[in-house]
Amino acid sequence: MIRVVLPYHLRNMARVEGEVQLDIDGVITQQSVLDELEARFPMLRGTIRDQGTHQRRAFVRFFACEQDLSHEPPDATLPAAVAAGTEPFLVVGAMAGG
Amino acid sequence: MSGVRVLVGTRKGAFVLTSDASRKNWDVQGPEFAGWEVYHVKGSPADPDRLYASQTSGWFGQVLQRSDNAGKTWEAMGNKFEYDGVPGTHQWYDGTPHPWEFERVWHLEPSLTDPDTVYAGVEDAALFRSTDGGQEWEELSGLRGHETGSSWQPGAGGLCLHSIILDPSDPDRMFVAISAAGAFRTDDAGKTWRPINKGLRSGGIPDEDAEVGHCVHRIAMHPSNTDVLYMQKHWDVLRTDNAGELWTEVSGDLPSDFGFPIAVHAHEPETVYVVPIKSDSEHYPPDARLRVYRSRTGGNDWEPLTNGLPQENCYVNVLRDAMDIDTLDSCGIYFGTTGGQVYVSPDAGDTWSPIVRDLPPVLSVEVQTLP
Numbered sequence: 001m002i003r004v005v006l007p008y009h010l011r012n013m014a015r016v017e018g019e020v021q022l023d024i025d026g027v028i029t030q031q032s033v034l035d036e037l038e039a040r041f042p043m044l045r046g047t048i049r050d051q052g053t054h055q056r057r058a059f060v061r062f063f064a065c066e067q068d069l070s071h072e073p074p075d076a077t078l079p080a081a082v083a084a085g086t087e088p089f090l091v092v093g094a095m096a097g098g
Numbered sequence: 099m100s101g102v103r104v105l106v107g108t109r110k111g112a113f114v115l116t117s118d119a120s121r122k123n124w125d126v127q128g129p130e131f132a133g134w135e136v137y138h139v140k141g142s143p144a145d146p147d148r149l150y151a152s153q154t155s156g157w158f159g160q161v162l163q164r165s166d167n168a169g170k171t172w173e174a175m176g177n178k179f180e181y182d183g184v185p186g187t188h189q190w191y192d193g194t195p196h197p198w199e200f201e202r203v204w205h206l207e208p209s210l211t212d213p214d215t216v217y218a219g220v221e222d223a224a225l226f227r228s229t230d231g232g233q234e235w236e237e238l239s240g241l242r243g244h245e246t247g248s249s250w251q252p253g254a255g256g257l258c259l260h261s262i263i264l265d266p267s268d269p270d271r272m273f274v275a276i277s278a279a280g281a282f283r284t285d286d287a288g289k290t291w292r293p294i295n296k297g298l299r300s301g302g303i304p305d306e307d308a309e310v311g312h313c314v315h316r317i318a319m320h321p322s323n324t325d326v327l328y329m330q331k332h333w334d335v336l337r338t339d340n341a342g343e344l345w346t347e348v349s350g351d352l353p354s355d356f357g358f359p360i361a362v363h364a365h366e367p368e369t370v371y372v373v374p375i376k377s378d379s380e381h382y383p384p385d386a387r388l389r390v391y392r393s394r395t396g397g398n399d400w401e402p403l404t405n406g407l408p409q410e411n412c413y414v415n416v417l418r419d420a421m422d423i424d425t426l427d428s429c430g431i432y433f434g435t436t437g438g439q440v441y442v443s444p445d446a447g448d449t450w451s452p453i454v455r456d457l458p459p460v461l462s463v464e465v466q467t468l469p
Contacts, residue, residue: 009133009158013174043174047158051178059157093157 002033003088010048010091014041019088028083030062031074048091063090102424103168103466104432105149106440107136110458112151114169117453119426121444124453130172131163138419138462140206141168145213146466150232152203152218160202162218164232175232179203179220182239188222189251198222198242205419207262211269219259223250223276225288238288241274246293246310253277253313253332254378260418261314266321273327273342278313281329283342294342298331316418318360320367328370328397330360330418335372337397348397353384359421363446364429368396371431371447373416381436382413390431392447406450407441414439419462426467434460 004020011017022036031054038045049056054074056062061070065079065087081087104115111129130136131153142148151163151172162175179200190196201221209215214231224242226235241247250257258277265271270287273294280295293309303311313332320326329336329345334355336345349355354374363369370393376384383389388407391400414437424430431447434440438457443450 007157009155012132013158013161043161046160046177047155052180057157057159096156 001085002028002036002082003085004033004037005088005090006044007091007093009093010044013043013047016041021085028078029075030069030072030078033078033089034074059094059096061092061094063092064088100426101468102426102430103141103146103468104422104440104442104453105139105141105169105462105464105466106434106457106460107139107151107419107462108434108438108458108460109135112136112139112153113454113457115440115453121424121426121430121442126454127169129458130169131161134161135202136461137202138205138464140208140464141466142208142213142216143210144208146468148208148213148231150206150208150216152206154202160200162203162232176228176234179218179224179226179235180237181224181242182237187248188257189249191252193251195248198224200224201256204258204260205262207264210264210266217262217264217272219262219274221256221258222252223257223259223279225259225262225274227288240284240289241282241291244282244291244293246279250276250279250310261317263317263319263327265319265324267324271324271341273317273319275314275317275329277315278332279310280312281314281317281327281342294338295345296343297338297345297347298329298336299334299347300332302332315358316360318362318370320362323367326367326396328360328362330357330372332356332378335360335397348393350393350398350400352391352400353389353402357416358418359416359433361421361423361431364423364425365427366394366429369394369446370397371421372400373421373433375415381415386410386412388412388414388435390433390443390447390450403443403447403450405448406443413437417461419464420460422463422465424465424467430465432463432465434463436460 002022101118106113111132113128137152139151147168149165153161163172185198187195205219207217218226225238261275263273275281282291298312299306316330335349387409389402414435421433431443436459440453
């Protein structure tokens, strides 16, 4: 069970409260997590990463286990604690005013 | 009993304002999409309960929303706006080539006859169409592919396609306007386009009479007289009597011919409204007095409309998509300001009152006249 924490606006879009829990087979990567997240919540497509290139949107960050994983390759394995479900994968809207 | 529904897009969400035909007592619903910029909300002329909304965010990009029940509930539709083919480049602010990059939907124009068909004007300037209620979007790339496309340059607000007019007398004819490329017309349902900017003169470009490069802020048309268009340009108010073949300046005695919106009375095709703004350097009303100007002669002769509008210390702006009309017997005029007020005049501009005073900055106002 992968735990994902979405920022406020995306929780509203997806109509969820609290964490999202995902069942994913295979290697746990940014890409596999986001693929499953978007499959379950199609309204999130394009809000975290580009729909065509899968490039992360500029003001979105990925954190886990007190690390900024935003610049890691999308197919890099996420920390074992995320794969084990003991730590969440955080999708964060960058602090950039507003 | 007839009434009106006013769809308001703001910097921090959308609001729906409703009233009966008296337009005195208003119900305010919202914010929808709280915290998001809502550039535009518009209803289908073929089904007034079908609404489309452009919801955008610097963080999370473009979301396209649809309601099938007049805004009670909304569903996110498709938001994949991909340029057709290899997008190429347009000119950047400094004159260098810049790749076309989708930024947001500025304007949504539902079909006059089919609730599932809707056009989207986007930044960087292009026209998209959906024929399945907003799920899939396809670029009408003949516009951006015009031979001048690579020379288009953004205005201060971006290279945006902000105005779309569907000709009710000819389903193959459409008009669009782009800042800062100019106005364009298609006569074959969007396959091919040509600039219609003859007669425009713009001091801010090297060749004042160039075919493209004009910062058109807004165009408007009366549905009964579709060869006549009115334009609020960056500077100058203009009209054409031949569907854009030639424009004539009709700024006349306006205190300033800079401004953003322009609208036409529902029942009087020669009655036009603008909101003069002091200048492109100072985006607020001349003399700090908020005045709508009305011409009953299709331009040139203008009268200020001030009854109920602030006449001192007023420093708001009225953006290009933030004025509209209703079609009740006594035509209502509506506009929203960057100060968060939405004003209504139920008597064609003679008297005004605020519907709401303290919304976030208003980006767009669309009015539906309900049976």
